[in-house]
Amino acid sequence: MTKKPGANGFVEHTLANGLKIVIEPMPHASSAAGGFLVRTGARDEDSHLAGVSHFLEHMCFKGTAHRDWKQITNEFDDMGSTYNAYTSKERTVYFGWVRTDDFERQVELLADMMQSVVPPEEFEMEKKVILEEIAMSEDSIERKVYDLMHEAVYPGHPLSWPVLGTTASVSGLTRDQLHGYFLDRYHPANMVLMVAGAVEPNSVIEMADRLCGQWPVRAPRPARHRPKAELSGVRKVVAERFQRQAIGLLYPGPSALHEDRDNGDVLASILGGQNSRFFWNIIQAGVAAHVAAGRLDYCDDGMMIAFGFSEPDRCQQLLDAMRRELDKVMKEGVTEDEVQRVKNRSRTGLATEAEAPYYRLMQMIQDIDDFGRPRSVDERLAAIDAVTPESIRGYLQRWPLAGDCMLISLGPRDWPT
Amino acid sequence: MSANEVFHHRRLACGAEFAAIALPGRHTTSFQIRLLCGLVDEPDDQLGLARIVEETVGKGTEKRTARQLSDAFDAIGAQAGSGVGRESIVFRCSCLPEFTAEALALHAEMLRTPTFPQEYCDVALELGLQELAAIEDDPSELASRLISPHAFGRLLGRHELGTRESLERINREAIVEFWRSNFSANRMQFTIGGAFDVEKVASDVDRLFAGFGDHVSSGRGCVPVEFNPGVRHHHKETEQQQILMCYPGVAVTHRDYAVERVMLGVLGGGMSSRLFTEVREKQGLVYWVGAWDDHPKGSGLIFLGASTTPARCDQTIRTLLREVERLGEDLTEAELQRAKVGIIAKMQTHGDITRARLGELSADVFHHGRPIGADEKTAQIQAVTTADIRRYLEEHPRDRLCVQTLGPRVMEALA
Numbered sequence: 001m002t003k004k005p006g007a008n009g010f011v012e013h014t015l016a017n018g019l020k021i022v023i024e025p026m027p028h029a030s031s032a033a034g035g036f037l038v039r040t041g042a043r044d045e046d047s048h049l050a051g052v053s054h055f056l057e058h059m060c061f062k063g064t065a066h067r068d069w070k071q072i073t074n075e076f077d078d079m080g081s082t083y084n085a086y087t088s089k090e091r092t093v094y095f096g097w098v099r100t101d102d103f104e105r106q107v108e109l110l111a112d113m114m115q116s117v118v119p120p121e122e123f124e125m126e127k128k129v130i131l132e133e134i135a136m137s138e139d140s141i142e143r144k145v146y147d148l149m150h151e152a153v154y155p156g157h158p159l160s161w162p163v164l165g166t167t168a169s170v171s172g173l174t175r176d177q178l179h180g181y182f183l184d185r186y187h188p189a190n191m192v193l194m195v196a197g198a199v200e201p202n203s204v205i206e207m208a209d210r211l212c213g214q215w216p217v218r219a220p221r222p223a224r225h226r227p228k229a230e231l232s233g234v235r236k237v238v239a240e241r242f243q244r245q246a247i248g249l250l251y252p253g254p255s256a257l258h259e260d261r262d263n264g265d266v267l268a269s270i271l272g273g274q275n276s277r278f279f280w281n282i283i284q285a286g287v288a289a290h291v292a293a294g295r296l297d298y299c300d301d302g303m304m305i306a307f308g309f310s311e312p313d314r315c316q317q318l319l320d321a322m323r324r325e326l327d328k329v330m331k332e333g334v335t336e337d338e339v340q341r342v343k344n345r346s347r348t349g350l351a352t353e354a355e356a357p358y359y360r361l362m363q364m365i366q367d368i369d370d371f372g373r374p375r376s377v378d379e380r381l382a383a384i385d386a387v388t389p390e391s392i393r394g395y396l397q398r399w400p401l402a403g404d405c406m407l408i409s410l411g412p413r414d415w416p417t
Numbered sequence: 418m419s420a421n422e423v424f425h426h427r428r429l430a431c432g433a434e435f436a437a438i439a440l441p442g443r444h445t446t447s448f449q450i451r452l453l454c455g456l457v458d459e460p461d462d463q464l465g466l467a468r469i470v471e472e473t474v475g476k477g478t479e480k481r482t483a484r485q486l487s488d489a490f491d492a493i494g495a496q497a498g499s500g501v502g503r504e505s506i507v508f509r510c511s512c513l514p515e516f517t518a519e520a521l522a523l524h525a526e527m528l529r530t531p532t533f534p535q536e537y538c539d540v541a542l543e544l545g546l547q548e549l550a551a552i553e554d555d556p557s558e559l560a561s562r563l564i565s566p567h568a569f570g571r572l573l574g575r576h577e578l579g580t581r582e583s584l585e586r587i588n589r590e591a592i593v594e595f596w597r598s599n600f601s602a603n604r605m606q607f608t609i610g611g612a613f614d615v616e617k618v619a620s621d622v623d624r625l626f627a628g629f630g631d632h633v634s635s636g637r638g639c640v641p642v643e644f645n646p647g648v649r650h651h652h653k654e655t656e657q658q659q660i661l662m663c664y665p666g667v668a669v670t671h672r673d674y675a676v677e678r679v680m681l682g683v684l685g686g687g688m689s690s691r692l693f694t695e696v697r698e699k700q701g702l703v704y705w706v707g708a709w710d711d712h713p714k715g716s717g718l719i720f721l722g723a724s725t726t727p728a729r730c731d732q733t734i735r736t737l738l739r740e741v742e743r744l745g746e747d748l749t750e751a752e753l754q755r756a757k758v759g760i761i762a763k764m765q766t767h768g769d770i771t772r773a774r775l776g777e778l779s780a781d782v783f784h785h786g787r788p789i790g791a792d793e794k795t796a797q798i799q800a801v802t803t804a805d806i807r808r809y810l811e812e813h814p815r816d817r818l819c820v821q822t823l824g825p826r827v828m829e830a831l832a
Contacts, residue, residue, distance in 0.1 A: 069698060
């Protein structure tokens with residue numbers, strides 16, 4: 001049966017074994033991007049396996065029944081592909097962006113990687129690489145504070161574990177544990193093939209059926225347990241190696257699936273994005289060079305964060321300045337002009353996104369994982385266009401930036417005392 | 418990217434160099450205004466001045482306050498940004514095609530009639546001091562700052578943030594004077610790509626910048642690199658040791674530039690490259706390793722870099738150096754082909770993004786003085802042979818290295 005794009009511009013198909021395929025044809029492009037979303041990440045790990053999702057992401061480049069690691073990387077580079085993979089709290093993603101003529105070859109290679117043999121002979125060497133990656137993250141204050149936020153807010157829950165794992169947990173992982181985790185998670189019930197670019201959808205579906213149609217059917221990933229966020233009190237870590245103090249105020253926020261997410265995004269942009277209140281009233285007041293607001297969201301929980309990096313002796317000044325802005329927005333809300341500015345910027349950003357298969361693929365991954373379906377550029381624009389000062393006022397009633405929150409402090413100063 | 422690109426390139430009556438690539442059907446327009454002044458033009462005792470000017474030039478005009486100017490950009494959804502470099506300050510903008518004329522007019526207003534309010538000058542200097550301290554929290558950026566004066570020399574090796582002492586010597590008068598002495602149409606390269614009417618845009622640019630800084634002489638020539646080899650270490654208590662090393666390469670305009678690009682592709686172009694394979698995949702020494710080139714106008718340097726835990730640093734350095742030497746001994750045809758395809762394919766895929774294609778055009782006008790089509794670049798890359806790479810390596814010996822390490826341990830491999 002020939003499939004045509006639906007009203008939303010996407011072609012969606014599910015193979016007999018359950019593998020979902022989502023395609024966004026972009027006839028104006030000269031390239032195509034494709035990738036596999038695997039719905040497993042750090043929060044889906046048992047505590048003794050912390051870091052296994054990320055480790056497995058590395059191992060999928062190390063060998064299949066048909067290719068060794070050298071052949072895999074040679075073939076990516078033979079196409080001149082822009083390729084990589086990443087692991088987050090909730091997903092693992094493999095992708096490549098190539099000229100249209102190489103697209104079938106690209107998908108064939110990625111599909112083969114999804115049938116990794118997790119080669120035992122490469123395991124110890126790759127463990128060394130990952131331990132270096134962990135060491136590198138120890139030198140990054142941004143990475144440290146991101147991990148601290150999750151430790152503080154989700155104690156004991158898998159969302160609190162670092163995506164990379166720890167030196168101890170990764171050192172203790174075995175190849176058989178990785179292979180077991182691979183068999184448990186890398187199968188059609190837990191994966192999606194996504195494509196954006198100058199492709200003919202039906203040939204992609206035929207290709208996917210040929211390459212992935214025989215993949216074994218297994219039970220979906222175990223259900224996730226909703227975390228109980230602790231968003232009050234103070235969590236501080238003294239880290240003398242850093243010059244700056246990282247400070248964060250963490251408030252409850254909508255999950256990735258919640259209808260308030262666009263309200264939250266526009267509010268975060270007004271507070272701490274480009275041409276924002278934080279920019280003019282905190283950065284341009286000389287309090288701190290880096291201050292922002294943003295949302296962290298997962299499938300069942302979320303946070304709104306105001307954060308910044310200050311000189312250690314200006315911690316209180318930065319905290320007071322952030323609180324002042326949050327109090328003000330709680331009392332007065334936002335203006336029509338402020339909302340409109342975010343919409344105008346989004347319109348240009350989305351037009352740029354629509355040009356490039358790579359950008360569209362990255363957005364599709366997020367939308368499919370969050371909503372279970374892709375969102376077109378037009379739909380995303382409509383969602384932002386629906387935000388008004390009134391809808392943000394409603395957001396602030398449901399998710400107030402006042403009262404209880406978690407204060408995070410990491411840096412050379414033992415603060416607050 | 419189309420193989421039949423059509424460029425428009427000329428000097429406008431206002432003095433600005435104009436280059437455009439029309440990309441019909443695109444949903445955005447991107448342009449860059451490159452002022453040919455940068456870190457090399459700072460007075461010796463006021464390092465960091467160019468960045469302060471770049472930061473403050475948008476903080477108010479004769480018609481608008483700083484906020485009004487930012488709001489005016491937002492009113493048309495223009496995504497505007499800027500950056501300061503060794504030899505130029507670049508203002509970038511992407512917008513929907515229907516707002517191109519307004520975005521241009523706003524840039525002209527910003528660049529021609531800035532008021533540099535005292536309060537924003539003071540804040541920019543204060544934030545500059547804070548940014549200087551922040552570099553200490555970024556080991557790779559700190560290593561780069563430390564190697565630059567030795568790799569590029571006194572002028573080209575300057576860092577955009579200057580020093581604490583030099584920032585303290587900058588005041589509003591110095592900011593205004595730098596702008597007055599360097600910002601002008603005849604030191605301006607304007608490049609644009611996307612969906613627009615070329616002649617209309619050229620006419621707008623000419624009108625908007627007519628008479629801009631007429632007293633300023635046109636741009637200067639190339640500033641020479643002053644390469645100062647040696648091994649230097651900076652002690653810092655970090656988990657990983659940063660390793661940076663460099664040696665002279667060729668200019669972008671050199672006949673061997675394509676050869677150098679392919680050579681770097683073989684060395685560090687992807688996960689199959691020699692450095693990734695030998696340092697990471699076979700020995701597990703690092704998570705990050707790379708090779709890249711850096712090009713002031715008329716010159717070039719090759720860099721190798723990695724970060725690793727201190728105990729493995731000596732082995733990492735030895736492997737890096739060995740791999741560069743080995744290129745001249747056993748380079749294969751397959752590796753050569755892979756590197757060439759990598760460069761050409763990325764040029765084509767990334768060309769689907771208007772601002773990326775425009776970025777290439779801007780760099781070509783800066784280095785070559787003319788737009789260069791994808792076909793010409795592709796042909797140059799395609800023509801490179803293994804013999805060319807061997808010859809390049811022979812003609813550019815690596816017996817003088819500039820090395821910077823940063824971390825808790827002095828390296829034995831370089832003693």
